[in-house]
Amino acid sequence: MDKAWMRIEDRLQSNEYAEGVRQFLAMAQANTPGSDHIRCPCKRCRNRSFYSIPTVEDHLFIIGIDPTYTEWIFHGEDDPFLDATFSDKEADDASAYSDYIDDVDEILDDICYGSFMDNSARYEGNANPNDQPSTSYTPTNLNFEELVADARCPLYPSCDKFSKLSFIVKLLHIKSIGGWTVQSFDMVIKLLQAAFPNALFPDSYNDARRLQRGLGFSYKKIHVCPNDCALFWKENASLNECPKCNASRWTVCTSKQRRIPQRVLRYFPLKPCLQRLFMSKKTA
Template sequence: MDKIWMQITDRFGSREYAKGVKEFLTLARSHATSEAIRCPCVRCSNNHFRPISEVERHLIIKGIDKNYMVWIFHGEEEDLIISDDDDLHDSEQEDDFIDDVDVMLRDIRAGELPDVPITKSLVDINSSRTFNQLLADSRRPLYEGCTKYSKLSFTVKLLHIKTLGGWSVKSFDMLLHLLKSAFPNALLPNSYQESRNLEKGLGFTYNKIHVCPNDCILYWRENADKDECPKCKLSRWKFNGSKKRRIPQKVLRHFPLKPRLQRLFMSQKTAADMRWHKDQRVIQQGILSHPADSEVWTTFDQEHAWFAEDPRNVRLGLASDGFNPFNNLAKPYSIWPVVLVLYNLPPWLGMKDPFFITSLLIPGPRSPGNKIDVYLQPLIDELIDLWDNGVGTYDAKASETFRLRAALLWTINDFPAYGNLSGWSTKGKMACPSCKEQTDSMWLTYSRKHCYMGHRRFLPSSHI
């Protein structure tokens, strides 16, 4: 559908705009499940449901949100469009990676058994039954005569599309049943659960750690066997019945960091990129093209020369903030992901989704606030161990085992989250962590809060 009318500013005198609104409402009405639809006007921005007549009035008077180019809330499907050559290149690499599952499994097995020569056949290795099954599925054609996909690679591709397309488990099962009926000779899994079981040999797991509902402690290590919080005495469980029916009141998801860093070097495709900041980065005087050009990075290398000697040692940044995962402002819920960013990689890879490492998922419904340090304990323990002891890792590029270490250089967050993560109070007389006791603060008697008008001296005189 032509959407040029959305950019028209003369909404009252333009016939094209009125015609576009009419076509939009016709599409929305045909896909509506009730008399009210989401209003895409500038003010509502699809956050409010209103009658169609009121939506039409809003679109004429206030105008449509010009950024709402794909009408996913009103009947259009969200297409995955490749817009430039870089995305096309990434897509081709993705397909090569998926179809080359046998090579990926070889790298993973070499990392788990570093003493076994790389040239030795994987069939001769006394590995686990799960891995043997994975290996067999990676070498078994999807159907007789198929040369492009194996059973494993096709299943991985289906799971990948499911994630990108946001399919439900039910729709995924329906697709599998349709494919099996259309292609009875194809070696397809019977359900989504069976598809996921094929990936178990790759070791993509996470740990569930129970948490006190008041964020006092983690039921972890010395507190693992306790049934109530030693500080607030609140029960760990929602029900006090039999052990089979016990449901924890709050659960922290922890994704172990060490195996995920190890896997970056088990793949020949990423092992070389993890050295990019040292081997391939072009230094341009006066230009900051990579965090390795920064003063912080240089100072760190000077103070910890033993760490900088091996370019494979990982430099990390930590980003964390809360958001509402349910897209419902009427029922506020704040979940806090803790994400680690890899700075060894080149800039065009480091900020891509596949290389963001989710370490923790801190549950809501409220923000953890200053008690976020309780939730960070598993990650901090891993980072300390990676700094002090490191972890044995197989480098598929160099075909050798080395001691991998990691360092957290900085955090990325807004100012309130900065206060929670650092422990510095971002309120009161010394709210500025740079100025500290020299913070120019003023107490407003009637508003009963501090203001910091004196810091306008750092702004240009023409600043409004």
């Protein structure tokens, strides 16, 4: 489908834009049978919110579609990531899965190497001829090798298609693409555990994320003004309203126990990103 209409500025007057919206919504509706709510890809919602199709149509005309959303994976188009690993058109499926596991192993090798170099540099930088060799490790370092070994394990005995980590990565990706709740993810895990008791499935969503975070795949959550004015960070961390437009930081919530932010930025700190970039054989 031609997507040039996404870049049209005069949304209310352009017939081309209107036709593009019509075809987009028709495709989205055809791929959500039994439901009249879809993800809204406007510049404000950015596929984080579900609305009725008429409401989404209003957003697309009034606010405009997010121009960076070029792969419509939430509305019927195939996900390039899943195509690369699950496509039925692969000439050799076993080879495709094997290559994917090899990539995950390379990632683990890079992480191990980076961790070793960090520890070596830290030791050399603090070295003192009179110091005694240290035999203690922080809990993080103590568990790191165990986490890597655990991640490399086959999903079940004789499995050559998935390691424990590669399966978790794919399952978390599908959760994100499909919009699963944490409860839905946990229910699927319980079903898989009951059906395949010998497989090394995580016990829950939190368990799966714990393995990822332990291996260094982590990020920081920063609350954001719904109008993109400011971050609730550093000097603004304690504010409940945007310092520029006075928009509320929180969604309307009936429960006083837990407030839900309107928007959240997932921040990947620069230093670990650069370390990951230069420790990899493919990206250095």
